[in-house]
Structures are given as structure tokens and as C-alpha cells.
Amino acid sequence: MFYICSEKHSDKVRRRRKENAVKMGKMAMESSFMVFVCLIYCVSSSLTQAQVFDVTKYGAKADGSTDMAQAMKTAWTEACASPSPSTILIPRGTFLMSQVSLGGPCKSSMAVQLQGTVKAPADPAQTKGDSWIVIRNINGFKLNGGGTFDGQGKIAWTKNDCHLKKKCTNLPINLRFDFVTNALIQDITTLDSKQFHVNVLGCKNITFQHVTVTAPGDSPNTDGIHIGRSNGVTIVDSIIQTGDDCVSIGDGSQQINITGVTCGPGHGISVGSLGKWKNEEPVVGIFVKNCTITGTMNGVRIKTWPASPAGIATDMHFEDIIMNDVGNPVLIDQEYCPWNQCTDGVPSRVKVSKVSFKNIRGTSSTQVAVQLSCSKALPCEEVELADIDLTFHATNGTATSVCDNIKPVISGTQNPPICSTTSTAQPA
Numbered sequence: 001m002f003y004i005c006s007e008k009h010s011d012k013v014r015r016r017r018k019e020n021a022v023k024m025g026k027m028a029m030e031s032s033f034m035v036f037v038c039l040i041y042c043v044s045s046s047l048t049q050a051q052v053f054d055v056t057k058y059g060a061k062a063d064g065s066t067d068m069a070q071a072m073k074t075a076w077t078e079a080c081a082s083p084s085p086s087t088i089l090i091p092r093g094t095f096l097m098s099q100v101s102l103g104g105p106c107k108s109s110m111a112v113q114l115q116g117t118v119k120a121p122a123d124p125a126q127t128k129g130d131s132w133i134v135i136r137n138i139n140g141f142k143l144n145g146g147g148t149f150d151g152q153g154k155i156a157w158t159k160n161d162c163h164l165k166k167k168c169t170n171l172p173i174n175l176r177f178d179f180v181t182n183a184l185i186q187d188i189t190t191l192d193s194k195q196f197h198v199n200v201l202g203c204k205n206i207t208f209q210h211v212t213v214t215a216p217g218d219s220p221n222t223d224g225i226h227i228g229r230s231n232g233v234t235i236v237d238s239i240i241q242t243g244d245d246c247v248s249i250g251d252g253s254q255q256i257n258i259t260g261v262t263c264g265p266g267h268g269i270s271v272g273s274l275g276k277w278k279n280e281e282p283v284v285g286i287f288v289k290n291c292t293i294t295g296t297m298n299g300v301r302i303k304t305w306p307a308s309p310a311g312i313a314t315d316m317h318f319e320d321i322i323m324n325d326v327g328n329p330v331l332i333d334q335e336y337c338p339w340n341q342c343t344d345g346v347p348s349r350v351k352v353s354k355v356s357f358k359n360i361r362g363t364s365s366t367q368v369a370v371q372l373s374c375s376k377a378l379p380c381e382e383v384e385l386a387d388i389d390l391t392f393h394a395t396n397g398t399a400t401s402v403c404d405n406i407k408p409v410i411s412g413t414q415n416p417p418i419c420s421t422t423s424t425a426q427p428a
């Protein structure tokens, strides 16, 4: 009896223990699930809900005349010191802002959301040096919002003396990115810069997407996006209308991808000019693809100065490009010498190699549609042309090509016939 009873008793105890264990397990699971949910929520909200710093809370006024530079700097300083990701908001409206330099390193990633229009002072004398807005030394940066940076360049353009002097007066660049890593610039317009619109220097992994650049076709040196000494720059689905190169790629540029860019007016998409200065770094890995170029002075070109120090430009590819009424649509010019500022007759020592031009079609506004003028000292090597179909639409004649110091590999459509005769004609 006792034995049975004790058996029953121990059964009960065991069952209760088991029930308790299950309950406690459930509770433990529930609470750890809650902790897990909280973790996900907290982490994701800290990732997505950036702290917002609205410049109007720092004294900026959307009246088009109060200088918001100090408000911008203070907002930046506070945002930069914040341990969570920060967004500086410039809301709708028109703001005036004098020169600012916004630097890192910052505690976390930074973003600027520009919804309105920010104008530069029109008088270039009010800006020291060669930049209006500088973003520098920062890892993790975003700029977006659909707004406009207006450089108000009209007065400054009349003071441009680059056609007179090799080292010309510094006029401010709208936007400079100096030593910026992992950045995304999206849905931004830059308008009427006094000089280059955007300058990219010492950057790594920076993308420009849906960027619009607008300046008159006769505004001097208003290059759209200039890249130098940077690795991993992508320009995609953007519209660039300007008075100089739509995109220019300077020394030390590596892994540059330009896709879906609509260019013109302007001077086209250029590698160079290279070989103007000492100690220039190699240009390696340029991919220009699916672009439309309209009414420009040049199409896709590589330009180097004569009498240059030694240099390298290699692995450059231009593919699927439509030319509408473009001067010099395909151009390698190793005697680039605007305004005759160079030593006559001394060849360039920039070595150009591994270049391809593929599927380039449309109309040329100059009779010479393909010009490949390479250096007498260092002929171009491993140049490939395939499916070139360019017509010269004047009544005066058909499109031609000029080839110097080059033996390209040619395939597919060849309009004009390429390098069928060699000539010593000078670049147009």
C-alpha cells in the first residue's frame, strides 16, 4: 500500500516537475523570443531611423538671402559627432549659402537630404580658393533629395582666363568630394557652376545616380563630373549638359564606370587631358557604356599633351554609344594643345593601350568621324574597333578616318573605312 502510494506520489511529483519544466521552457522561449524581437527592432530602427538635423532649426532661412553657411556647419558638426547615422535636411525653399567645407571622420554614416535649392553667392570674389561646397574625409556618405545646387556662374564665367594662361584663376567648383569612401549621390541637380560642377578626388566606391548637370553650352570650364586619383567611381543614368566635358577622367582614375549617361551640349566624355603635369598616376579600367551624346564638340576621346612626362592610360572601353550630330565622335588625340600652350613637335610620352570602341553609331558633324592620332614616340597598342557606323550628314562628302602611329584591330561594320589610308592631318 505504502509502496503503491509512494509510487503514485512520486509519479505525481514527476508529472508536476515535468509540467513545470515545460512551463519554464515555454517562458524561457517566450522571453528569449521577446529579447530577439527587441534586438531586431532596436538594431533595424537604429539603422533605418537616422537622426535628422534640419538646418532651419539651426538658423537657416528659406528667404534666398540669409547666408546659411553657419547653420550648415553647426548641423554638420552635431550630426558628425552623433553615434547613430545622421541626416542633415535642407527642406524645400531657396537658401543662400557661402562656402562650406564639411569634413569627417564622423562617428557614424552621414547623409545630406537636399529638397530645396541652395544658391552660391554670384560674385566669385566672395569665395576663396576653388570650391564652394566640400565634402571630405568621410566613410559612408549619402547625398539625395531631389534638390539643386545653383552655382550662379554667370558673372564668374566672364572672369575665366584659362584660354590665356596655363595656370588660370581659381574659380569655385560647385561640389567637391575629397577622400570620400562608400558614397551614393542620387537625385541631385547641379546648376551653372562657376567652374567644374563636381570634382571627385581620392575617393573610393562612389556612385552618382540620376544626377543632372546643367550649364549653358558656351560656359567655360564647366565640366560636369571630373574624376581624379579615385578608384571605383560609377556614374549611371544621369543627364549632363554643359560648356565643357560632360565627364572628364584625370590621372590616377581606376575602375570608372559610366553607363546610361546622356551628354550634350558640351565637349563629350574624355579621358584626360593627361601629361600636363609631372608625377601623374596611371589611368586604368575605364568603361563607358550605353550613352547618348548629342550636339557636342567631341564624342568619346582620349587626350594627352605633347612634350609630356611619361604616363600610362590603359584598359579603356567605349561601347554602345549613340552620337547625334557630334564633332570628332571617336578621337584619340595625343597632340592635345588647346590655345597653343605647348612645345611644338615634341611627342607625348603617355602610353595608350588596350582600348576598344564598339558599336558606336549615329551622325558626325565633322567630316573626320574617327581620328586616332597616337604618339610618334609611343604608338598606341592593342586598340580594337568594332561596328562603327557614323555618317557625315553634310552635302560635302562622306565621313573619313585619320590614323597616326596606330594599327588597330578592326571588325564588323566600318563606316567610315578605318585606317584605310594614313595621314598626317592635325587634330581638328
Ligand SMILES: *[C@@H]1O[C@H](CO)[C@@H](O)[C@H](O)[C@H]1NC(C)=O
Binding pocket: 140, 141, 181, 182, 183, 184, 205, 206
Ligand atoms: C559602396 O558604397 C555603397 C554606398 O555607400 C555601399 O552600399 C556598398 O556596400 C559599398 N560597396 C563596397 C564593396 O564596399
Ligand SMILES: *[C@@H]1O[C@H](CO)[C@@H](O)[C@H](O)[C@H]1NC(C)=O
Binding pocket: 232, 233, 234, 255, 256, 257, 287
Ligand atoms: C565596371 O564595369 C565592369 C564591366 O562592365 C565591371 O567588371 C566592374 O565590376 C565595374 N566596376 C565597378 C566599380 O562598378
Ligand SMILES: *[C@@H]1O[C@H](CO)[C@@H](O)[C@H](O)[C@H]1NC(C)=O
Binding pocket: 237, 259, 260, 261, 262, 290, 291, 292
Ligand atoms: C541605357 O541608358 C538609358 C538611359 O540613357 C536607360 O534608359 C536604358 O535602360 C539603358 N539600357 C541598358 C540596356 O542599360
Ligand SMILES: *[C@@H]1O[C@H](CO)[C@@H](O)[C@H](O)[C@H]1NC(C)=O
Binding pocket: 394, 395, 396
Ligand atoms: C562645304 O564645302 C565648302 C567649300 O569647301 C565650305 O565652304 C562649306 O562650309 C562646307 N559645308 C559644310 C556643311 O561642311
